[in-house]
Amino acid sequence: MIPYGRQDITQADIDLVVDVLKSDFLTQGPMVPRFEQAVAGHVGARHAVAVNSATAALHIACLALGLGPGDWLWTSPNTFVASANCALYCGAQVDFVDIDPRTYNMSPQALERKLVQAEREGRLPKVVVPVHLCGQPCDMAAIAALAKRYGFKVVEDASHAIGGKYKGEFIGSGRYSDITVFSFHPVKIITTAEGGMALTNDPALADKMALLRSHGITRDPAAMTEAPHGPWYYQQIELGFNYRMTELQAALGVSQMTRLDEYVARRHALARRYDRLLADLPLATPWQHEDGYSGLHLYVIRLRQGGRSHAAVFDALRASGIGVNLHYIPVHTQPYYQRMGFKPGDFPEAERYYAEAISLPMYPTMTEAQQDEVVAALRKALDA
Incomplete structure (x- = not known):
């Protein structure tokens, strides 16, 4: 994995x-x-x-x-x-x-x-x-x-x-x-x-x-x-x-x-490579504001409507040995917060994000071969 x-x-x-x-x-x-x-x-x-x-x-x-x-x-x-x-x-x-x-x-x-x-x-x-x-x-x-x-x-x-x-x-x-x-x-x-x-x-x-x-x-x-x-x-x-x-x-x-700047630079290199490798797929890659230089803790893609379901793509990636995750479930939809009166529909942009987002693997020691494996599995998951 x-x-x-x-x-x-x-x-x-x-x-x-x-x-x-x-x-x-x-x-x-x-x-x-x-x-x-x-x-x-x-x-x-x-x-x-x-x-x-x-x-x-x-x-x-x-x-x-x-x-x-x-x-x-x-x-x-x-x-x-x-x-x-x-x-x-x-x-x-x-x-x-x-x-x-x-x-x-x-x-x-x-x-x-x-x-x-x-x-x-x-x-x-x-x-x-x-x-x-x-x-x-x-x-x-x-x-x-x-x-x-x-x-x-x-x-x-x-x-x-x-x-x-x-x-x-x-x-x-x-x-x-x-x-x-x-x-x-x-x-x-x-x-x-x-x-x-x-x-x-x-x-x-x-x-x-x-x-x-x-x-x-x-x-x-x-x-x-x-x-x-x-x-x-x-x-x-x-x-x-x-x-x-x-x-x-x-x-x-x-x-x-002592390695903080090196780690962040490596994350940026991996993110740029993901951007290139995923450019032709039916998904949105992370947009970066010109005022910011992200720490890039996560690389989140958003699936476009009309393809395989969010859950199906996620499950297919996990089944292929790709440890994707989802960050985050909107807090207001959690049972504890719903008991306070919050409900689905209160914050629609956050809910739309949740319905489409998948965090792909990214960390400083990740190799290009591992990244290629992630991309191949994602292509297969989207095409299946």
């Missing part, structure tokens, strides 16, 4: 992790801040907070921005459920903004229309979470302009997008948002096995997220309500969580970061 994604673990990665195993620190030590500095320095952000998953990063980002009961968070329906669930963890309510049919990201035009109506109804969002699906950046300049006009905060869900750029700057720089979140799951662009990170240029937000990731506990005397009882003393000043990243994970991330 050729998987849709695969991590690349080198001897250098292994060696650095082994060094940590032989060190005095396995959970919290010097490697976590080293990884934070590596990512922040690469993308041009001032602060980074490493955690054990991107879901955790989204959660503490929302909490740091003050999201809570009575508030609204809006996100894309075309994403993994974590982009919406983070609001529910905070006691807030969720709504969605339909996608642009070319980028598959949150549509700024749909967002503006929804904001106009929400302002009339007195239910403007406190936080908006645009999702850089497949690694392609959203139209962040337009979203940031709307944030300024309507007073909401922006959290970029860049789980797919580390190494990508928007208007010449790395995603994560924070120019157009309050916080950016990355994921380091094994199928993502770089991996820490599991893990995530929240980046911001606001020191107060960074401090709040760092506090929340570790039980809300501080050892900083300046943040305490009384003088320390001794060098052992700490205080819990917030209700936090055990969201810490380990030294082992951070070591893997530090090593992987």
